[in-house]
Amino acid sequence: xxxxxxxxxxxxxxxxxxxxxxxxxxxxxxxxxxxxxxxxxxxxxxxxxxxxxxxxxxxxxxxxxxxxxxxxxxxxxxxxxxxxxxxxxxxxxxxxxxxxxxxxxxxxxxxxxxxxxxxxxxxxxxxxxxxxxxxxxxxxxxxxxxxxxxxxxxxxxxxxxxxxxxxxxxxxxxxxxxxxxxxxxxxxxxxxxxxxxxxxxxxxxxxxxxxxxxxxxxxxxxxxxxxxxxxxxxxxxxxxxxxxxxxxxxxxxxxxxxx
Amino acid sequence: xxxxxxxxxxxxxxxxxxxxxxxxxxxxxxxxxxxxxxxxxxxxxxxxxxxxxxxxxxxxxxxxxxxxxxxxxxxxxxxxxxxxxxxxxxxxxxxxxxxxxxxxxxxxxxxxxxxxxxxxxxxxxxxxxxxxxxxxxxxxxxxxxxxxxxxxxxxxxxxxxxxxxxxxxxxxxxxxxxxxxxxxxxxxxxxxxxxxxxxxxxxxxxxxxxxxxxxxxxxxxxxxxxxxxxxxxxxxxxxxxxxxxxxxxxxxxxxxxxxxxxxxxxxxxxxxxxxxxxxxxxxxxxxxxxxxxxxxxxxxxxxxxxxxxxxxxxxxx
Numbered sequence: 001x002x003x004x005x006x007x008x009x010x011x012x013x014x015x016x017x018x019x020x021x022x023x024x025x026x027x028x029x030x031x032x033x034x035x036x037x038x039x040x041x042x043x044x045x046x047x048x049x050x051x052x053x054x055x056x057x058x059x060x061x062x063x064x065x066x067x068x069x070x071x072x073x074x075x076x077x078x079x080x081x082x083x084x085x086x087x088x089x090x091x092x093x094x095x096x097x098x099x100x101x102x103x104x105x106x107x108x109x110x111x112x113x114x115x116x117x118x119x120x121x122x123x124x125x126x127x128x129x130x131x132x133x134x135x136x137x138x139x140x141x142x143x144x145x146x147x148x149x150x151x152x153x154x155x156x157x158x159x160x161x162x163x164x165x166x167x168x169x170x171x172x173x174x175x176x177x178x179x180x181x182x183x184x185x186x187x188x189x190x191x192x193x194x195x196x197x198x199x200x201x202x203x204x205x206x207x208x209x210x211x212x213x214x215x216x217x218x219x220x221x222x223x224x225x226x227x228x229x230x231x232x233x234x235x236x237x238x239x240x241x242x243x244x245x246x247x248x249x250x251x252x253x254x255x256x257x258x259x
Numbered sequence: 260x261x262x263x264x265x266x267x268x269x270x271x272x273x274x275x276x277x278x279x280x281x282x283x284x285x286x287x288x289x290x291x292x293x294x295x296x297x298x299x300x301x302x303x304x305x306x307x308x309x310x311x312x313x314x315x316x317x318x319x320x321x322x323x324x325x326x327x328x329x330x331x332x333x334x335x336x337x338x339x340x341x342x343x344x345x346x347x348x349x350x351x352x353x354x355x356x357x358x359x360x361x362x363x364x365x366x367x368x369x370x371x372x373x374x375x376x377x378x379x380x381x382x383x384x385x386x387x388x389x390x391x392x393x394x395x396x397x398x399x400x401x402x403x404x405x406x407x408x409x410x411x412x413x414x415x416x417x418x419x420x421x422x423x424x425x426x427x428x429x430x431x432x433x434x435x436x437x438x439x440x441x442x443x444x445x446x447x448x449x450x451x452x453x454x455x456x457x458x459x460x461x462x463x464x465x466x467x468x469x470x471x472x473x474x475x476x477x478x479x480x481x482x483x484x485x486x487x488x489x490x491x492x493x494x495x496x497x498x499x500x501x502x503x504x505x506x507x508x509x510x511x512x513x514x515x516x517x518x519x520x521x522x523x524x525x526x527x528x529x530x531x532x533x534x535x536x537x538x539x540x541x542x543x544x545x546x547x548x549x550x551x552x553x554x555x556x557x558x559x560x561x562x563x564x565x566x567x568x569x570x571x572x573x574x575x576x
Contacts (some may be wrong), residue, residue: 052422076422077327084415085325085333241393243418 007040011112019140024162026062028171028199031124032112033133033157034177034188037236038124040251043200043228050233052245054079055088057096058235060161062248063119063140086240087157096152097144098135106142124160126235126244130181135159144226157181166209167202171203173196173243176213186256187233193257197221224227230254264398287492292304322481324416325440327564334412337446337453351368354537355389356493357398359458359472360501360512364518365555366470368396368525371493371532371537372547374403383542388550393418393558394462399493400491401455401477405447430463434481441479448477456490462554469556479490486512495529495537500527517553522574524551529575541571 029042029049035116040050042061053075061068080099083091087104101121109116121138137145137159175195183191183201197217212220232248328334357370370387373380389410396421397413399406416436428436437459447453453536459473459481473481474488482488486505494533504523505512515523525541528549532540541548548571551562 051425053421074424076419080324080415080419080422081327081331081333084328143528216424 008112012110015109015116015140016177019116022139023063023120024163024203025162026120028160028162028167028177028196028200028203029060029062029122029169030060030192030195031060031122031135031159032175032188032192032195033124033130033135034183036175036185036238037234038126038133038208039185039188039232039234040124041189041193041196041230041232042167043193043224043230043240044195045228048064048231050247051229052233053096053123054091055242056235056244057091057093058124058233060122060190061119062163063117064159065116067119068121069118069123071101071105074104082121083257093123093134093136097123101138102142102144104142105138105140107149109141120161122159124235127236128237128239130157132156137161158195160195162199163203167199170211171195171199172208177211189253190257192232193221193230194218195204197224200224213238225254260359299357310372321358323436324419325412327419336448337444337490339446343554355387355400355491356489356497356528356531356535356538357400357458358487358489358492358494358497358501359396359398359460360488360520360523361468361470361472361515362512362515362553364520365462365553366396366472366518367520367524367551367553368398368458369462369528369549369551370398371528371539371549372542373537375537376475383545383547384537386550388552390552390559391433394554395438395461395510396552396554396559397456398458398460399455400494403452405444405453406457409437409444409457409550412440413437417436427524430461430466430471433457434471434483438475438481441477445478453456458488458490460554462556462558464556470554489527493528493535495526496531496534500530518570518574520553520572521562522550525549525567541575543576 003207027044027049028042032039032041038058040058042049042060046064049062051061051072052099053059053072057079059072059075063073075096076254078096088117105117108114116164117140120140123136123138125134127133135146135156135158139145143174156176158172158179160171160175161170165171175191180187180190180195194217197220198212201217201220229250231250232253234248236244236248238244271341272439276325299505310552325334326404327337354375355371355373357368359366359368368388372387374382386401387400388396389407391397391410395417396412399410413436417433419427420432441455441457444455446455454477456477459475459476461471462469463471471483472488472489475481489501501512501523512520512523528538529540532538539547539549539571546568548564548567550568553560553562
């Protein structure tokens with residue numbers, strides 16, 4: 001079937017379509033930088049979607065739990081052995097994503113007789129100041145998105161992960177508009193939750209290109225929060241401790257957004 | 260690899276109960292990745308060329324961090340104990356003094372700063388009281404190279420467990436992890452290198468009692484104590500003092516406040532240094548004081564040198 005080149009291209013295109021369908025149900029994830037760290041937030045019903053990878057690195061993922069687990073374990077294993085043999089300062093998200101995860105995911109994706117990784121990953125690494133924060137999205141085909149910023153440009157201080165491209169685009173334009181560098185932690189939580197809501201609305205309505213009205217956002221958010229839980233974690237910038245990852249409980253998040 | 264009998268003995272002595280980690284890593288890897296290959300034969304070919312991490316990912320849940328390090332050849336196996344080793348006698352040479360006891364604020368762990376090689380003092384500012392995680396302290400008597408490596412493995416083991424298993428390791432699990440490292444190291448001990456005799460102190464606010472204190476022997480047996488522990492060459496004197504203080508002192512050790520606890524620790528180390536050349540005590544000229552850490556509900560506190568100096572000048576000197 002794939003002896004001829006165009007067949008291979010066709011097989012890859014089919015596989016891309018298949019993976020996109022498989023990922024279509026995932027709840028969006030927001031990573032948003034603020035002065036004291038990086039907030040990860042999503043709303044869900046069943047599985048845990050935010051994970052600690054190493055001292056300063058966290059991961060959010062949508063996709064098949066089995067594939068997420070394999071990639072998560074691989075990332076932790078690589079970071080831990082590097083941190084053990086050299087030092088925690090030598091563990092970098094850039095190396096982890098570019099040289100370890102991406103090539104493997106690309107190979108799995110292009111081997112048309114094998115199963116690809118049904119997962120889309122969002123990583124963030126907290127730096128000693130906001131300008132040093134790094135956000136990376138790793139796609140199921142190994143493609144890495146660094147938030148649209150080129151290597152030498154200032155990075156945007158957020159990243160999103162969603163099941164569809166239109167939804168992710170809307171979330172990004174929402175955050176571009178709403179994010180304030182001086183935002184307090186409760187304000188950051190509110191913004192992240194609104195960005196999640198925008199992404200979730202775009203998944204249920206077909207083809208919306210426009211940002212919804214503020215009232216519509218809060219209505220949808222309130223409806224969703226009745227039945228689902230808020231999962232959140234922070235990477236703290238506080239350099240007094242080595243381990244920066246801290247999970248936030250549902251109550252902790254809800255109490256800080258209560259108006 | 261040695262004879263079958265020899266291997267068995269090594270396995271039994273080194274405590275490698277998981278037979279999966281014996282034998283060549285290659286066989287190990289193939290055995291474990293069966294389930295992945297069954298799903299996607301094409302993956303096998305790619306993954307053979309890639310970091311072991313991806314090949315082994317399903318086994319991660321059952322593998323502890325030292326096993327991962329051995330698979331990647333980052334942690335040495337202790338040497339085999341052959342028949343010719345039979346005439347070796349085990350001489351415990353832990354030249355130092357460390358002590359720990361429970362006081363009203365949690366557990367206090369103290370150690371002198373001297374490192375020796377034979378009768379030579381090689382270092383005056385050795386750090387023998389090490390933080391393993393937010394609530395665990397390991398204090399070491401023995402060969403520094405092995406001890407510091409052990410502390411590093413332990414520190415990473417606890418983090419690795421929390422990150423992969425998505426829950427904190429229990430206190431019993433942590434205590435046992437150190438015990439297993441000591442047993443795995445016993446081949447080195449019998450060769451006369453690498454003996455380590457640690458004290459482990461931790462605070463678990465969900466348990467009763469919350470402050471927990473353990474000492475170990477070189478083979479990895481763990482002993483939980485109710486009040487105090489001391490190891491190293493200067494420990495007989497320290498044990499005598501702590502026993503006396505606990506029974507006939509002004510108040511039992513567990514009722515002491517922080518200043519009183521520091522006083523007892525400094526007096527005990529000074530007494531140990533009086534008779535033991537390997538224990539540094541307090542160097543008044545060089546202003547080198549013992550290292551004292553406490554662990555409580557809030558976590559670990561390293562007492563500042565000024566504080567120790569102040570207590571020393573008021574109540575010990």
